Amino acid sequence: MLAGATIAEAQTTAWKPVGDKIKTRWASQVDPAKPLPEYPRPQLIRPGWQNLNGLWDYAITPKTISDIPPATFDGKILVPFAVESSLSGVGRTVGRDSLLWYRRMVPFSAKLKSEKTLLHFGAVDWECDIYVNGKRAGSHQGGYDPFSFDITPLLVKGEQQEIVVRVWDPTSDGPQPRGKQLKQPRGIWYTPVTGIWQTVWLEKVPTSYIESTKNTPDIDRNVVTVSAVAQNAQEGDILRIRAWDKTTMMSEKEVALDATAELPVVNTVLWEPGNPYLYELTVALVRKNKVVDEVRSYFAMRKISRKADAQGIQRMLVNDKFVFQYGPLDQGWWPDGLYTAPTDSALLFDIQKTRDMGFNMIRKHVKVEPARWYYHCDRLGMLVWQDMPSGDLGNQWESRPGVEGKGTEKDRSSLSESIFRREWKAIMDANHNFPSIVVWVPFNEAWGQFKTEEITKWTEDHDPSRLVNSASGGNFHYVGDIIDIHNYPMPVMPAPKLYGKEQVIVLGEFGGLGLPVEGHTWQEKDNWGYQTFKNADELTQRYEGFMNDLVDLIKKGLSAAVYTQTTDVEVETNGLMTYDREVIKIPVEKLEAVHGKLYNSSLVEMKK
Structure with a gap:
């Protein structure tokens, strides 16, 4: 030394x-x-x-x-x-x-x-x-x-x-x-x-402390409901909850420890893509008018729902308005850190570039991110569909709705089922307060999919404030809020007249246009894509054609689409960016321009 x-x-x-x-x-x-x-x-x-x-x-x-x-x-x-x-x-x-x-x-x-x-x-x-x-x-x-x-x-x-x-x-x-x-x-x-x-x-922390909080916005009544769990509390302790608009306190409520407070939000500013407005929140444990413990948090006034359009087709709404949701399938992998971004700036980079490209949504694919990732999405106004990480694979997959009897439910052991239920609940609880999350996805394709109707209903009951996509591209049971098809590479959708009257129609995965970039691949050869191109011009032309196809599908009933994918990952070269994030394969400005046509509200007339 x-x-x-x-x-x-x-x-x-x-x-x-x-x-x-x-x-x-x-x-x-x-x-x-x-x-x-x-x-x-x-x-x-x-x-x-x-x-x-x-x-x-x-x-x-x-x-x-x-x-x-x-x-x-x-x-x-x-x-x-x-x-x-x-x-x-x-x-x-x-x-x-x-x-x-x-x-x-x-x-x-x-x-x-x-x-x-x-x-x-x-x-x-x-x-x-x-x-x-x-x-x-x-x-x-x-x-x-x-x-x-x-x-x-x-x-x-x-x-x-x-x-x-x-x-x-x-x-x-x-x-x-x-x-x-x-x-x-x-x-x-x-x-x-x-x-x-x-x-x-x-x-x-003090001997008596706040372990967790839960906040849920209600824009129809202009209130946010807040509750908390306290450890080692004493009889007579209460919660003092305050909502802040920047430095101005809007409202204050004192409630019993087991109660839920409703705090009015004055002159409500709604959180949505393009306007990610956040409010501050403080939650204090109070004993004999003395603050024993206090934590700071935040919330947003945001609503996710569905409603029939003028054709009777269910549409996904953000704050009671139809907003076509379009984003990349985001794996969240790094060539140097695998599950873990090297720095917080790196973690932010993917989200920022996704927004710069003109996407308004991210599907977080069979992975859960650190809390700071969702915080960045909250700040930047990115909608998030959150998958449950898959496991215990092996059942048969049928990728088309309406094909009965081919897809199978996984016959999980009691141990496997208990692991799934415990961890899915923990994931939903840990991430409930992030307003960016608007859809829960319990299953992807048939990857360990089991008891679909029961798990979907359980997810809906556990968090009624969000939509549930029961099986993205999976075996279809026509439960939950969404019916979701996967198709590579072309964009398609389920028949609106057959499936869109009861559920929102989405294209949960498509694209996968591959372009390996020399010097920026996981390995020198044998890289892979759903459809591989030799140069960026061919890739861009194909991608622009897909966007024109999406415009037509939106008019017919499509509410959302997910393009595969944000970055290359290991030998999979389907990314809009290389795995090392050094090369963006289609210029950001071109992506932003071509995506703009997807958000034209005149494409859909809503039911009055």
């Missing part, structure tokens, strides 16, 4: 991305001393927190039932990048027969020495056990939802606290949700993601 250098400096200089695959421009901006330093939870903000991202010890060991950490570790891993990724500094696979261990001695900040300390994980794929100073703090299953533990009783005297994480992830060898991960990636299936892949952090 160089004279004068600290241990931390020596460790960070030893870290570097691994592998020979392409990387994004943001890879060079990753600071191993403080990767992804931004506050990770924009919908529930407190000032006292400590980011634990950075270099941890790691080891990969054979899978056993032992909860004893290994005596020695294999090296350093950069959290929160999955162990298989380049930015982790490791680039190793794990698999169902092995365990991944993490360990870090945490310098415990003096500002965190309060009544309670919470240890938060944004996401860990898939099953993990957490130990603090040698004692078990808790366990969690689910690769896409945040979780936390109260570690106060496990803390020891001194400035250093040991945190150990034990992870098991069977990827495609298990029934759990895993999206596009495959242990042997190929085609539309990508590299496994194991372990911590979102921010790890500590938070100080």
Whole structure:
């Protein structure tokens, strides 16, 4: 070690991305001393927190039932990048027969020495056990939802606290949700993601504190309903909830802990694409007129619904107006970070470019993003369709509505079904407050699709404030709000007279126009697209023709369409951008212009 250098400096200089695959421009901006330093939870903000991202010890060991950490570790891993990724500094696979261990001695900040300390994980794929100073703090299953533990009783005297994480992830060898991960990636299936892949952090809270909040706008009555869950509350405690328009307090309500407050919104400004107006919110736990705990949040006044047009065809409405929703299928993968964007600027880049291209919607495909991604969508006014990550595949798929008896429901085990239900509920709960999310999608195609009618009804009952697309391109049961067909490469739609009277008609996937760009591909040859072109001019001409086709379909009854896809991913070169985000294959200005014709409100006459 160089004279004068600290241990931390020596460790960070030893870290570097691994592998020979392409990387994004943001890879060079990753600071191993403080990767992804931004506050990770924009919908529930407190000032006292400590980011634990950075270099941890790691080891990969054979899978056993032992909860004893290994005596020695294999090296350093950069959290929160999955162990298989380049930015982790490791680039190793794990698999169902092995365990991944993490360990870090945490310098415990003096500002965190309060009544309670919470240890938060944004996401860990898939099953993990957490130990603090040698004692078990808790366990969690689910690769896409945040979780936390109260570690106060496990803390020891001194400035250093040991945190150990034990992870098991069977990827495609298990029934759990895993999206596009495959242990042997190929085609539309990508590299496994194991372990911590979102921010790890500590938070100080008082003994009695607000654990979560829930807000739902109602533009018909110009109110927002707000409730909260408090831990360790005392008899007589109340919630004091205030809604703010910028720095001006609009309304205030005090309610019992188990009650829901209705706060009037004065001179309501509606949130929608092109006008992403956000209001501030504060929620306080009050005891004997003294604030015990308070969190900051935000909300938007937005409504998603459906209604028949003049032809009697169901249309998808935003704030009671027909708005054709058009966006890319967004996989959310990175060549250097896999599930995890290298920086917050990178995370924002994809959304910003999507908006610049003239899209007003994003379908987040069989993956859930960190909270900051939805926050950026809220700020930029992007509508989001949120998929449930798929898993436990194997049933037969019928891609056309009206073809009865060919598609099959997956006969899931009780374990598989309970995993699905628990994680889908956790995903919906964790992301309820983001106004950008307007559609829940429980199933994609027939990827583990089961008990479709029951799951759809359960999803609708759990969140009646959004529309439900029961099976995007999947086996059709004519339940939920939407009937959704997939077709490559041409845009088509289900027959409006047969299917559009009861459900909104959408084209959930089409396109897939491939163009591998030399120097910007995952591998040099054998790249893949649904239809591959030799140059950008041919690609652009084909794409513009598709937009003209969409205009005709909108007039006939189409309410939304999803183009495959935002970026190339590994060997799949169907992206509007290359995987490293360096080349946009069709000029942004041309895309914005050609998309503009899709949003002409005169295309559809609504029923009076």
